[in-house]
Amino acid sequence: MGYKVGIVGATGAVGQELIGLLERRQFPLSELKLFASSRSAGKQIEALGQTITVEEATKTCFNGLDFVIFSASGTLAKELCPAAAAAGAVAIDNSSAFRMDPNVPLVVPEINPEAAKANNGIIANPNCTTAITLMAVHPLHQRFGLKRMFTSTYQAVSGSGVAAMAELETQMGELSRGEPTTVEAYPYQIALNALPHVDSFLENGYTKEEMKMVNESRKIMGLPDLISSCTCVRIPVMRSHSVSVNAEFEDAVSIEAARAAIEAAPGIDLVDDPANGKYPMPLDFAGRENCGVGRIRKDLGYDNGLAFWVAGDQLWKGAALNAVQIAECLCK
Amino acid sequence: MGYKVGIVGATGAVGQELIGLLERRQFPLSELKLFASSRSAGKQIEALGQTITVEEATKTCFNGLDFVIFSASGTLAKELCPAAAAAGAVAIDNSSAFRMDPNVPLVVPEINPEAAKANNGIIANPNCTTAITLMAVHPLHQRFGLKRMFTSTYQAVSGSGVAAMAELETQMGELSRGEPTTVEAYPYQIALNALPHVDSFLENGYTKEEMKMVNESRKIMGLPDLISSCTCVRIPVMRSHSVSVNAEFEDAVSIEAARAAIEAAPGIDLVDDPANGKYPMPLDFAGRENCGVGRIRKDLGYDNGLAFWVAGDQLWKGAALNAVQIAECLCK
Numbered sequence: 001m002g003y004k005v006g007i008v009g010a011t012g013a014v015g016q017e018l019i020g021l022l023e024r025r026q027f028p029l030s031e032l033k034l035f036a037s038s039r040s041a042g043k044q045i046e047a048l049g050q051t052i053t054v055e056e057a058t059k060t061c062f063n064g065l066d067f068v069i070f071s072a073s074g075t076l077a078k079e080l081c082p083a084a085a086a087a088g089a090v091a092i093d094n095s096s097a098f099r100m101d102p103n104v105p106l107v108v109p110e111i112n113p114e115a116a117k118a119n120n121g122i123i124a125n126p127n128c129t130t131a132i133t134l135m136a137v138h139p140l141h142q143r144f145g146l147k148r149m150f151t152s153t154y155q156a157v158s159g160s161g162v163a164a165m166a167e168l169e170t171q172m173g174e175l176s177r178g179e180p181t182t183v184e185a186y187p188y189q190i191a192l193n194a195l196p197h198v199d200s201f202l203e204n205g206y207t208k209e210e211m212k213m214v215n216e217s218r219k220i221m222g223l224p225d226l227i228s229s230c231t232c233v234r235i236p237v238m239r240s241h242s243v244s245v246n247a248e249f250e251d252a253v254s255i256e257a258a259r260a261a262i263e264a265a266p267g268i269d270l271v272d273d274p275a276n277g278k279y280p281m282p283l284d285f286a287g288r289e290n291c292g293v294g295r296i297r298k299d300l301g302y303d304n305g306l307a308f309w310v311a312g313d314q315l316w317k318g319a320a321l322n323a324v325q326i327a328e329c330l331c332k
Numbered sequence: 333m334g335y336k337v338g339i340v341g342a343t344g345a346v347g348q349e350l351i352g353l354l355e356r357r358q359f360p361l362s363e364l365k366l367f368a369s370s371r372s373a374g375k376q377i378e379a380l381g382q383t384i385t386v387e388e389a390t391k392t393c394f395n396g397l398d399f400v401i402f403s404a405s406g407t408l409a410k411e412l413c414p415a416a417a418a419a420g421a422v423a424i425d426n427s428s429a430f431r432m433d434p435n436v437p438l439v440v441p442e443i444n445p446e447a448a449k450a451n452n453g454i455i456a457n458p459n460c461t462t463a464i465t466l467m468a469v470h471p472l473h474q475r476f477g478l479k480r481m482f483t484s485t486y487q488a489v490s491g492s493g494v495a496a497m498a499e500l501e502t503q504m505g506e507l508s509r510g511e512p513t514t515v516e517a518y519p520y521q522i523a524l525n526a527l528p529h530v531d532s533f534l535e536n537g538y539t540k541e542e543m544k545m546v547n548e549s550r551k552i553m554g555l556p557d558l559i560s561s562c563t564c565v566r567i568p569v570m571r572s573h574s575v576s577v578n579a580e581f582e583d584a585v586s587i588e589a590a591r592a593a594i595e596a597a598p599g600i601d602l603v604d605d606p607a608n609g610k611y612p613m614p615l616d617f618a619g620r621e622n623c624g625v626g627r628i629r630k631d632l633g634y635d636n637g638l639a640f641w642v643a644g645d646q647l648w649k650g651a652a653l654n655a656v657q658i659a660e661c662l663c664k
Contacts, residue, residue, distance in 0.1 A: 150633050152484035152576035154526045154565065169508065172523070176505035191504070193615040194486045194567060194574050196627050196641040201606040205587070205629025205639075214632060229633035231576040231641065233486065235526060235567050242526050244484035244563040246578075255537070274533040283525040295528050297537025300546060301482050301561035307537075309528040309563065 002030035003331060004064055006089070008057045008080065009071035010034035011043060013162045014094060017320035018069055019047045025324060028331060035061060037076075062087040067327045070094055071319065085121025090330060092123050092323045096208070099124040099216055106219045109325040110267045111138045116329045123326055126220060127212035128318025129153050129232065133243045135317065136293035136310040138221055139265035140258055144304065145250030148227040151213055151243050155198055155232060156282060158239035158314045160185055168236055191236050198232040207232055240282035241318060242311040248302040258296050258306055267317070272296050280311035291317050334362030335663060336396055338421070340389045340412065341403035342366035343375060345494045346426060349652035350401055351379045357656060360663060367393060369408075394419040399659045402426055403651070417453025422662060424455050424655045428540070431456040431548055438551045441657040442599040443470045448661045455658055458552060459544035460650025461485050461564065465575045467649065468625040468642040470553055471597035472590055476636065477582030480559040483545055483575050487530055487564060488614060490571035490646045492517055500568055523568050530564040539564055572614035573650060574643040580634040590628050590638055599649070604628050612643035623649050 005022065009015045015036075022029060034045055035057035043054040055061060057080060062068055068084040070077050074097040081091040081098065098104040105115035106124045108131050116123055125131075133151055140146070157164040164185035171181045171191035181189045188195060199209035206214075213230035217223070262270045271280045272294035280292030291312030299305030312318060337354065341347045347368075354361060366377055367389035375386040387393060389412060394400055400416040402409050406429035413423040413430065430436040437447035438456045440463050448455055458466075465483055472478070489496040496517035503513045503523035513521045520527060531541035538546075545562035549555070594602045603612045604626035612624030623644030631637030644650060 148633060150482045150578045152563075154486070154567065168524075172504040173508035176501065176508055187609050188613060189615060192500075192568065192570050193613055194569060195613060196574070196576070196611050197606065197609075204632075205606070205627070206632070227633055229578055229631050229637070229639055231484075231578075231627070231639060233574075233576065233641075235486065236524065236569075237526060237567075238524050242528070242565075244528070244565065244576075246482045246561055246563075274529065274537070277519050277529075279528050281520060281525055281527060283521060295537070295563070299561050300536075300538070301480060301559055305561070307561055307563060309565075 002028040003066040004031040005029055006033040006035055006062060006065045006068040007071070008035045008068060010045060010054055011036045011040045012071055013158060013165070014071040014315060014319045017315045018071065018323065019045070021316070021320050021324045023048055027324060027328065033065065059083040062089050065089040067092060069323045069327065081122050090119060090121060090123060092125055092326050094125045094319055094323060096127065096212065098122055099126065100219065106216060107326050108134055108220055108322060109329050110135065110265065111220055113329050116326050125319065125323045125326065126216050127209065128159055128314045129155060129209065129241050129243065130213050130216040131322050132241050132291050132312035132318050133213065133245065133310055134217060134220055135268045135291040135312060136262065136308060137245065137247060139261040139268065140247065140306060141221060143257060143261040144253050146223060146226060146247060147250055148248040150246040151228065151230045153230070153232045154235050154237065154242040156237040156239045156241055156314045157190060157234065165238060168238065186234070190234060193236065195234040196231065198234050237282045238286065239313060239315050240285040240311055241314045242282050242309065244309055246299050246301055246307050247305060249304045249306070251304060253298065253304050253306050255296055255298065262293055267291065268293055270294070280309060282311050285311040285313055288313055289316060289321055334360040335398040336363040337361055338365040338367055338394060338397045338400040339403070340367045340400060342377060342386055343368045343372045344403055345490060345497070346403040346647060346651045349647045350403060350655065351377070353648070353652050353656045355380055359656060359660065365397065391415040394421050397421040399424060401655045401659065413454050422451060422453060422455060424457055424658050426457045426651055426655060428459065428544065430454055431458065432551065438548060439658050440466055440552055440654060441661050442467065442597065443552055445661045448658050457651065457655045457658065458548050459541065460491055460646045461487060461541065461573050461575065462545050462548040463654050464573050464623050464644035464650050465545065465577065465642055466549060466552055467600045467623040467644060468594065468640060469577065469579060471593040471600065472579065472638060473553060475589060475593040476585050478555065478558060478579060479582055480580040482578040483560065483562045485562070485564045486567050486569065486574040488569040488571045488573055488646045489522060489566065497570060500570065518566070522566060525568065527566040528563065530566050569614045570618065571645060571647050572617040572643055573646045574614050574641065576641055578631050578633055578639050579637060581636045581638070583636060585630065585636050585638050587628055587630065594625055599623065600625055602626070612641060614643050617643040617645055620645055621648060621653055
């Protein structure tokens with residue numbers, strides 16, 4: 001009894017979290033297979049009380065699996081997700097390869113779970129920043145009708161993988177000992193710095209990451225004409241993203257109704273009592289399944305606007321947790 | 333020949349920068365007097381090749397001075413700035429005590445130098461984040477006519493003084509050695525974290541710091557009806573603030589004209605070649621007199637909008653440098 005699950009990219013930062021979350025959430029597993037590139041094949045990983053040997057991910061390795069969760073490059077996803085689907089599995093892909101494909105649902109289970117059910121064998125997991133932001137934005141959209149949003153992000157290094165996390169730690173040690181810093185994961189030192197540069201730059205001056213927020217928000221919330229603009233910034237934080245949001249709505253807003261909408265929504269905690277020092281911080285949302293929203297106030301920039309601040313674990317709601325939740329949607 | 337200058341708060345983070353900048357910019361000094369609270373009085377400070385003994389700041393200590401630059405609390409400024417003015421000096425105050433007083437000019441010399449000349453003995457130095465942001469916003473306003481702006485800040489710990497700077501350094505060392513962190517300067521750990529909390533909270537849900545951006549921007553640029561909203565966030569960066577800006581203008585914008593306006597403006601560097609990895613970073617703008625702007629692009633959130641990213645030294649353009657420049661305005 002239970003489902004046979006494969007993880008592609010099992011040795012990476014998100015892959016490790018996927019294994020942990022399947023255990024933590026007691027996902028109804030009957031078998032777990034771990035895949036990676038040929039370089040990591042043969043490696044042994046402890047999971048679910050067993051030692052599992054990592055196999056090379058190939059087009060022919062997916063037979064008999066119910067779900068294959070991909071946390072690998074877009075190139076590999078493009079090659080292997082269709083093979084997993086053809087083998088009868090549902091492929092849940094963390095890369096950006098299929099997100100804007102009209103035949104592939106892009107799913108945040110708290111927002112559009114019905115889209116997951118209508119899949120053709122591949123389901124896309126959203127960009128981390130987008131998923132975390134929408135956990136707060138969508139309940140407010142349902143209540144007031146979203147028209148426009150400006151977002152500025154404060155992104156953790158975990159989004160760049162384990163090497164970036166190790167490099168931030170290394171740089172902090174080097175700086176505290178007065179040594180020169182080792183700079184490899186980013187073009188510049190990330191400790192004590194902020195880089196307005198996440199993913200590569202496009203012709204319109206935005207980064208790919210910024211355009212993911214614009215385009216994926218439209219698709220997930222079913223708002224093809226949503227007006228939005230985003231600035232993505234990497235800061236020296238380990239594994240939780242934060243986002244400053246200025247949102248304009250169709251209807252008149254009230255703080256009370258906004259708070260009630262958040263409190264009634266799944267997966268998001270209201271942490272909003274600034275007079276008593278309560279607001280979401282990335283440090284508090286690391287290793288937490290729910291995202292958090294606070295600093296909710298009438299936005300002085302709009303007639304019907306709300307300004308607020310969201311935080312959430314990049315490796316969890318921004319990646320691994322959302323992917324596991326998609327699989328859970330389909331188990332019910 | 334030269335001017336007699338006093339510094340109140342000479343032993344603080346900004347006070348130390350004031351002394352250094354008077355030297356660096358070869359301010360036409362004939363005498364420098366250093367003042368502080370009774371606690372620091374008697375301390376000896378090396379400045380301009382002399383050893384200067386810090387005196388207690390009192391109502392009667394300003395006789396004969398031409399300029400007194402205050403970098404102290406608002407309470408002390410309220411008490412002593414009028415005394416300095418009554419003694420015939422021009423008081424240049426870094427606190428928020430007089431900024432919104434209609435009888436006191438609020439000055440960024442590159443923007444409204446004429447206001448400095450019309451002083452009644454007291455001139456206010458703006459909030460650090462506001463001064464740095466407007467260095468980029470004002471030239472664009474002059475070219476396109478500013479209507480509205482949303483700002484999200486990425487603020488350095490220097491804004492909280494020397495103890496906060498030392499604490500960030502201490503916490504980095506503690507974290508890199510796996511030790512618990514010492515938390516005193518802020519309500520929470522600042523290393524590897526982001527606090528959406530700068531200055532105290534007001535009834536409308538904004539912080540004082542956020543409302544300074546809203547109100548001081550209006551006064552400095554002479555735009556009493558400017559619509560704006562700000563979210564202020566402290567991040568683990570040492571001494572330069574950065575700001576993400578989404579600005580809406582009256583006139584149609586073009587990137588070429590925006591860049592030309594910035595290049596023609598004093599005190600701001602265009603650092604905007606993202607394809608070649610060039611954008612302003614707080615680490616690069618520490619110890620730099622000019623602020624920097626980059627990531628200039630058409631804002632997808634407006635018809636006539638620009639999104640951009642500004643960085644500048646909080647202790648310099650955000651405080652000490654701007655104050656020295658105000659004095660220089662009056663020397664010419």
